[in-house]
Amino acid sequence: MTITVTGLRKSYGDQLVLDGLDLHVPGGTVFALLGANGAGKTTTVKILSTLIRADGGEARVAGHDVARQPDAVRAAIGVTGQFSAVDKLLTGEENLRLMANLHQLSRAEGRRRAAELLDQFGLTDAAKKPASTYSGGMLRRLDLAMTLVGSPQVIFLDEPTTGLDPRSRRDMWQIVRNLVAGGVTIFLTTQYLEEADELADRIAVLDHGRLVAEGTAEELKRRIPGGHVRLKFAAPDDLDAALRVLDQASRDSGELALRVPSDGSLRSLRTLIGRLDDRAVEVDELSVHTPDLDDVFLALTEKVTSR
Known part of the structure; x- marks a missing residue:
């Protein structure tokens, strides 16, 4: 399993956010975590991506313990949050080259990787334009491209298509399918149930910090009269x-x-x-x-x- 979570717990003061969460995600698949606002989705992603620590339980990502080996986990993952991390004052190319510098790629390798990703995400024509001129769909594509600069094994997509129009959302879905076809594992949180139905190999439903169901889309549908x-x-x-x-x-x-x-x-x-x-x-x-x-x-x- 690429992601393994056992008994994960997290509270903020008196508010219990995760209550003994168990998850198992095979490599090279899309795993969707569904839940309403406040269900614990983003907290789960933050723990698995080492941004915050759990209060209890264990979690391993790409074979590494998130609490004991956070640097190894960070080297293996990419994270695209609900809100774009793009610097809108920079061009698309400059954003990607900045990420290449952060990943300590050489100047030549950084240029090559930026050009490759701009082409992969259909942004070559806009490469020299400030990101402030990009549409919402272009910004999300650039944001995900920036996540891929370091060639992660696992990508956490936290509500990646929020606010996108239907065409941009479907473009993003195809990008996700292509990534998985290349062997990447996608951990997706979303409130768009159609999105989970389209993309996910397995779906888990989170409610008030507890896992209430898990299975393929068809298995879950058959549970309901x-x-x-x-x-x-x-x-x-x-x-x-x-x-x-x-x-x-x-x-x-x-x-x-x-x-x-x-x-x-x-x-x-x-x-x-x-x-x-x-x-x-x-x-x-x-x-x-x-x-x-x-x-x-x-x-x-x-x-x-x-x-």
């Missing part, structure tokens, strides 16, 4: 025949269609289709409807709040 298969028929006789076979089905009023409760899994679909096949029931259309991550998030956090 409301999933169903919609069957549409060409003739009323087919619908009536299906109703006799499927005792839990309900009719969509005004249409030749049925809703059958289902978790959307391949196994349940095979069972459903097998039952219809055995009775030679003709189905015109079949579509699977599962709860989305919004439903998952609301259901899981409401359960915790109501306890």
Whole structure:
């Protein structure tokens, strides 16, 4: 595992922010940590990136203990926070070369790395322009490019697309996919559930400092009631025949269609289709409807709040 967290705890005065957090993140994947404001997402990132110390528990990043080996952790990671770290008085190229100096690259290597990243992030044409003239999407791309100057193994992206328009957000998603394809591990915090659904190999839901669920997007969706298969028929006789076979089905009023409760899994679909096949029931259309991550998030956090 590239990131391992066991029993992590953090308080600010009387406010408990992290309450025994456990996380395991495989290398070369995107791991998304979801949670509302105040859930503990940013505190988790700050601890894992050695910016603050935990009150209890253990955490290892890229094989290094964050408390005992902070310098080794810092050498292996990059961090892009909620707010851009770009110096807007400098040009895009100057920002990247400044980061190269901080990473103690030679002047020639710094120029080469800056040019490479400007090209990779589609910023070559704006390289000589002050960052103050950049759009929000360009600033976020430059910010992430600055994070990559040191070729980190692990990148922490703390709400990286906050405030971006839909096109800029999708551009950032493609950049993240490309990084992971190159072997980088991404630890992503976000409030955009669509973002986690698009990018994450695994998702964890954090609520009031506690992990309330973890799994793939599809696994989490199947935990929430409301999933169903919609069957549409060409003739009323087919619908009536299906109703006799499927005792839990309900009719969509005004249409030749049925809703059958289902978790959307391949196994349940095979069972459903097998039952219809055995009775030679003709189905015109079949579509699977599962709860989305919004439903998952609301259901899981409401359960915790109501306890």
